[in-house]
Amino acid sequence: MSEKPTLPKGTRDFGPEIMVKRNFIFNNIRLVFEKFGFMSLETPSMENLNVLTGKYGDEGDQLLFKILNSGDYLSKTNQEDYNKGAKEMLSKISKKGLRYDLTVPFARYVVMNQHNITFPFKRYQIQPVWRADRPQKGRYQEFYQCDADVVGTSSLICESEIIQMINEVFQKLKINDYTIKINHRGILTGIVELIGAKGKEADFFVAIDKLDKIGFNRVLEELSSKNFSSDSLNKLKPFFDIKSDINGKITFLKNVFSANSSGYKGVEDIEAILNYIASSGVESSHLNLDFTLARGLSYYTGAIFEVKVNNSSIGSVSGGGRYDNLTGVFGLPNVTGVGFSFGVDRIYDVMEELDIFPKETTSSTEVLVTNFDNVSEKHAIKILSSLRIAGIKSEIYPESVKLKKQMNYADKKNIPYVLLIGEEEIKNQQYTLKNMNNGSQNKLPLDEIIKTLANH
């Protein structure tokens, strides 16, 4: 009895034609990370549960995949544990879990290797992460993150370089219409203090983060249901009525926060980051200072950012920010750092939706060498070696079947050239090179063929 196989929820296979496109994204991200001085790091897929739990809030803990202990995992439990419920039972039957993100494993690595690391430490990490979330479009249970973090310096040059890296990656991917939202935890704290709602930061962040989606009025409704006074809500209005550009917003905030230290610090940071970007000579037209950006409740303490591709149904494709005490929970306090992450799966979905993958990424082989019969086959293999020595991606059709079938193979694989090697070609030492895009073909000696293909 054979059973039809299926994939676990929220996971996917990546076939060759998909991998070509995914690698196009990975390669460009890796290239940019390395260009900015980041070094590669990999950590295990699984971590001990005590490393992972408690770092992402209650919500996050629920989304952790836990790994059942090996062997008879019930041997150390009894009826009493069972009665205490799932939470109590968990610690007896599971010690490990799959990583939920790359930042916490990175923090663990920094703490464990603190005496070997030269600070500031710049690392990038491109690996899958797992979340037991309910899947939706652009939400998977297994997906890749591409993180770059700098720890051991509070310099705002790092923030400005993150903006530059985002710009450079998107430029390489030919994604033109996107917005980098930037905000600062200090500004958010300042706003909460100014409207007289100190202590209610958590509720405020959750509500304000939805402004894009549900509109200002419904945000106000949600806030008043969380016991924000109408006086508070009135004081909030000016922050969201403002319609000026980024510099206008900064002037506005400096004025408002003249007597509020955390708010003022936030504006100063943003201003400094903008100045660094200006000094680099890189354009910053995609930047937008957005007071509604809150990025959950996690470990961020300074500047925060998030990237959304416009005119796309997919949510944010990149995000990050500065954290002051990420390694504190592992016993190493006062390590400041800043980092961000690209979501490759979502970038892929966006590029597919907008249909902007460059055509050349869909092909890998540059030339197919035909296979006529046993005699020409031997000659063709020799030619094939010469092509490969010249660094040209090439393959021979492994069977001497009908030419029609071989041509069709090249067509389906999007191979731009076919090299025909038959009796006549071998006799004249001139081989027929066919351009599959326009159908033209001519007879050339081997060195001419290599020249043509190398320039392609």
Added chain:
RNA sequence: GUGGUUGUAGUUCAGUUGGUUAGAACGCCUGAUUGUGGUUCAGGAGGUCGCGGGUUCGAGUCCCGUCUCCCACCCCA
């Protein structure tokens, strides 16, 4: 985790109040063309109707369960 929706050929989808042998388009294979792909024409293969159970003389169609996909929350890349 809560509520809802979907599933039929490789793909996108039809399928009447439950009624013989479940269809189309595209794709795939073969031939027209034994040294030329993308166009055209002719022919062909391909389905346990997501899976399991139930109602019925009879189920792709109705009922229950389950899995998956997608959507809204929650949260997030």
